[in-house]
Amino acid sequence: MNKLHELAQILSRHSFASEQIQPTLVPRLSIFHADRPTTRTPAVYHPLFCLVVSGRKQVFFGEKTSEYAPGDCFLVTVNLPVVGTILQALPETPYLSLCLDLHPTTLAEIAIRAPVVSSTTPGSNQGLQVGTATTEVIDAAFRLAQLLDNLQHVDVLAPLYEQELLYRLYVGPWGRSLLSASQANSRLSKVGRAIAWLHEHYTTDYTADELARIAGMSVSTMNRHFREITAMSPLEYQKCIRLQEARRLLTSQLTDVSSTGYAVGYSSPSQFNREYSRLFGESPGRHASRMRSAKE
Template identity: 85%
Template sequence: MNTLHELAQILSRHSFASEQMEPTVVPRLSIFRADHSTTRTPAIYHPIFCLVVSGRKQVFFGEKTSEYEPGDCFLVTVDLPVVGTVLEALPESPYLALCLDLHHPTLAEIAIRATVMPNVTQGSDRGLQVGTATPEVVDAAFRLAQLLDNSQHIDVLAPLYEQELLYRLYVGPWGRSLHAASQASSRLSQVGRAIAWLHEHYSTDYTAEALAKVAGMSVSTLNRHFREITAMSPLEYQKCIRLQEARRLLASQVTDVAGTGYAVGYSSPSQFNREYRRLFGESPGRYASQVRSTKEQTQYSA
C-alpha cells in the first residue's frame, strides 16, 4: 500500500463532502473533499500548501489554468481569487486534498535556522505554483495527517511535523517563494500589502498612485510584479474580488441583481452583467433564479 493511498484513507475518515476547506483538530491543517465533479466555483485561496491525494481538479486564475492530480501539490503565497472545478470524484473515490495554512512565524524561523539555502534562481514568483510532490514532502504530510488518528500527540508533535513539512518545501523547488514569503521587505510581501488593501476596499475606485504608495513601490514596478505574482493587473484583481462578492450576495439573497452590482462597486448594470457572465459562464440573474429555485425545493421537500 503506497503512502498516498494510506493518506487518502486517513483523510476520508476525517472529512465529509463539503466541497470547501474544512479545518481539522490539527492546527492550520484542513481537508478539501468532494464526492462528485462540480461546476465552476469561485474561491479565495489564502497562503496555503495543498497536496492532492485523490481525484482531479482544475483551477483558473487570471489568464492561467492549472490542473492537479494525485501526487501533485500546489503552493499559494498571496490571496488569490480563483475559480475551481473538480473534474474527477466519486463517493467511493473522492477528490481529497490535504491543506496546510502557511504560518509566517514558522517560515521566518526556518529561513533563519536553515543551513541549506533555497535556490532563489529556481522556480517563479507566481502566487500559485503547481508541481509534483517529492517523496520527502509526501512523507512529512503523511506524518502530520496521522495525528488525526492519534490526537493525544497533537500538542507535542504537530509543531514538529509542520516545521518538517515546510522545511522540505523550503529546501525544494518552492524555496524561492517560501523565502520571499518569510521576508517583510520582499517584492512578494510588498505586493501582498497592495492585495490586502484591494480586499478591504474592493467596492471603491482607487488611483494607481495610491495603491503603489500602499505597496511602497513605483506604479510601473507594482504593476509589473503584481502581474507576475497574480497573473492579473491590480484592476483585474479588484474586478475578480467584486464579482466573487457579488456571487456570495446573490447566493444569500441579500439584494437583487441590480442592487448587487451597485453594492460591489459597479455603476453600470450592463457592465456588471457582462463581466459576471464572462467569469462564471452565466448571467447573475440566472444564478439568482437557480438559488431561489433550489431553496424553494428544499423548503417544499422539508
C-alpha cells in the same frame, strides 16, 4: 499500500463531503472533500500548501489555468481570487486534498536554520505555483495527517511534522518563494499590502499612485510585480473580488440581481452582466434563478 491511498483514507475519516475547506484539530491543517464534480465555484486562496490526494480539480486565476491530479501539489503565497471546478469525484473515490496554512514565524525559523535556497527558478515569483510532490513531501504530509488518528500527540509532534513538511518544500524549487513569504520587506510582502487593501476596499475606486504608495513601490514596479505574482493587473484583481462578492450575495439572496452589481462597485449593469458571465460561465440572473429553484 500506496501512501496517497493511505492518506486518502485518513482524510476521509476526518472530513465529510462539503465542497468547502474544513479545519481539523491539528493546527493550520485542513481538508477539502468533495464527492461529485462541481460547476465553477469562486474562492480566495490564502497562503497555504496543498497536496491533492485523490480526484482531479481545475483552477482558473487571471488568464492562467491549472489542473491538479493525485500527487500534485500547489503553493499559494498571497491571497488570490480563483475559480475552481472539481473535475473528478465520486462518493467512493472523492476529491480530497490536504492543506496547510503557511505560518510566517515558522517559515522564518526554517529560513534562519536551513541552507541557502537555490537561485530563482522559472515561475518562482508567482503567487500560485504547481508541481509534483516528492516522496519526501508526501511522507511528511502523511506523518502530519496521521496525528488526526492520534490527537494525544498533537501538541508535541504537530509543530515538528509541520516544520519537516515546510523544510522539504523549502529545500526544493519553492524555497525562494517561501523565503520571500517569510520576509516583511520582500516584493511579495509589498504586493501583499496592496492586495490586502484591495480586499478591504474592493468597492472603492483608486489611482495607481495611491495603490503604489500603499505597496511602498513606484507605479511601474508595483504593476510589474503585481502581475507577475497574481497573473492579473490590480484592476483585474479588484474585479475578481467584486464578482466573487456578487456571487456570494446572489447565492445567499441578500440582494436581487438589479442591485447586486451596484452593491459591489459596478456602475454599469451591462458591464456587470458581461463580466460575471465571462468569469462564472452563466449570467447573474441565471445563477440567482438556479439558487431560488434549489431552495424551493
